[in-house]
Amino acid sequence: MIGEVKKPRRYTASSSEEKISKYIEENRRRDGFHLKSMGKISPVMFVSYSKKRLEFSSPKQLHSKKLRLYWKNIYHCELDTIAIAEPRPSGEHFIYTVKIRYLLTPESQRFELRYTVPADVYKLGRITIPLVEETAVSILNSDDYQNCKKEMLQKLEYYDFFRIFPFQSAGAPSEVVFSMISNTILYLKDISQYNNFIEKNSAFFDVHKSLRSHLLNRLKTLNLRYHSLLVRPFDYVTIAGSQFTLAYFVVARSSEEITNDDILYLDRIAHDFYQSLQGSLYKVKNCQGRILNLSVTGARIFFKHEMVNCISVSSEMSVVFSIVGVADISIAGEVVYIEQKKNGVIIGFVFRKSPFGSRLGKFLHETFQNHGLSIC
Numbered sequence: 001m002i003g004e005v006k007k008p009r010r011y012t013a014s015s016s017e018e019k020i021s022k023y024i025e026e027n028r029r030r031d032g033f034h035l036k037s038m039g040k041i042s043p044v045m046f047v048s049y050s051k052k053r054l055e056f057s058s059p060k061q062l063h064s065k066k067l068r069l070y071w072k073n074i075y076h077c078e079l080d081t082i083a084i085a086e087p088r089p090s091g092e093h094f095i096y097t098v099k100i101r102y103l104l105t106p107e108s109q110r111f112e113l114r115y116t117v118p119a120d121v122y123k124l125g126r127i128t129i130p131l132v133e134e135t136a137v138s139i140l141n142s143d144d145y146q147n148c149k150k151e152m153l154q155k156l157e158y159y160d161f162f163r164i165f166p167f168q169s170a171g172a173p174s175e176v177v178f179s180m181i182s183n184t185i186l187y188l189k190d191i192s193q194y195n196n197f198i199e200k201n202s203a204f205f206d207v208h209k210s211l212r213s214h215l216l217n218r219l220k221t222l223n224l225r226y227h228s229l230l231v232r233p234f235d236y237v238t239i240a241g242s243q244f245t246l247a248y249f250v251v252a253r254s255s256e257e258i259t260n261d262d263i264l265y266l267d268r269i270a271h272d273f274y275q276s277l278q279g280s281l282y283k284v285k286n287c288q289g290r291i292l293n294l295s296v297t298g299a300r301i302f303f304k305h306e307m308v309n310c311i312s313v314s315s316e317m318s319v320v321f322s323i324v325g326v327a328d329i330s331i332a333g334e335v336v337y338i339e340q341k342k343n344g345v346i347i348g349f350v351f352r353k354s355p356f357g358s359r360l361g362k363f364l365h366e367t368f369q370n371h372g373l374s375i376c
Helices: 017-027 136-140 143-154 174-182 191-200 202-207 209-223 260-281 305-310 357-371
Strands: 011-014 033-037 040-043 045-050 053-058 066-071 078-083 088-090 093-106 122-130 161-166 186-188 228-237 243-253 282-286 289-294 298-304 316-323 327-341 344-353
Touching (some): 017 093, 033 053, 122 289, 136 243, 143 161, 143 260, 174 186, 174 243, 186 191, 191 202, 243 260, 316 344
Antiparallel strands (some): 011 093, 053 093, 078 093, 088 093, 122 316, 161 243, 186 228, 289 298, 298 344, 316 327, 327 344
């Protein structure tokens, strides 16, 4: 069972009466005044304020002296208060008098409005979750990678030499080390022209002088057996758009040139390899849950219990949001907090990537406006 894993918001405290008065004046006529006490949040009603002395009414009788009060505004400032008088009845409510000790302002402010979303307009579709952490080390150590690698090698068998080297593999040959450091393809149609290759990359070898001699000796040795050589980095793109080199494909021919057609073939093989990896490393589930609120940069989502074991903080995942009458939007992102509930789990989800690209924020903003959503 996952406990609450939520990064606490850090605040800057100010006892300035001027700042406190300004905050209250800007918000006192707004709805959404709330009380935070004993781990629970409940709506209350603002009554009056004068010189750090504030009164509010609540339908509930409170037992704590220290109370946090705030309006549901974009910045989520809070008032740190302490009760200075016994509550007095007023009809079915109680009037509380508190002294404001501090105005608490978040160090990292939220700049995007959050909107409450009606369940009949915004629906939660399927989600895609990586089964292993999407890092090079975790993927290379997975059984799924080894199985996909075997399939890949079978497609390379008609080359006279073929190998797949993992990134940063110890003892990798010099031609692979060159590709690792330069982050480029090493392509020699005719290995015997190794001097031309070294000269063409002289600026690189001026920096990596030891590699120059090692690679030169290696190419002289390869030339005794092979005619043509290609080293191609294989890049992996995570579900949220991060990219890193996972491995290096090395192929050689004994008596024929490696041609542009071979390069295109390896591109297709690399694509197939990537698709196979994703198919085995990802889990796709139809969701049972709901979107609690939504902004142009993230969402707060509730999942029922069957999703609990699939999600952890820092997990990257892809979520499909269905906007009725508009579109299905597939958005990738990262889980930034988890909050355990009795019947499920609430996650904070920050968007990282979407097929909409840079137009995503504008699209979501226009959709919110068109549906007349309320700010939460």
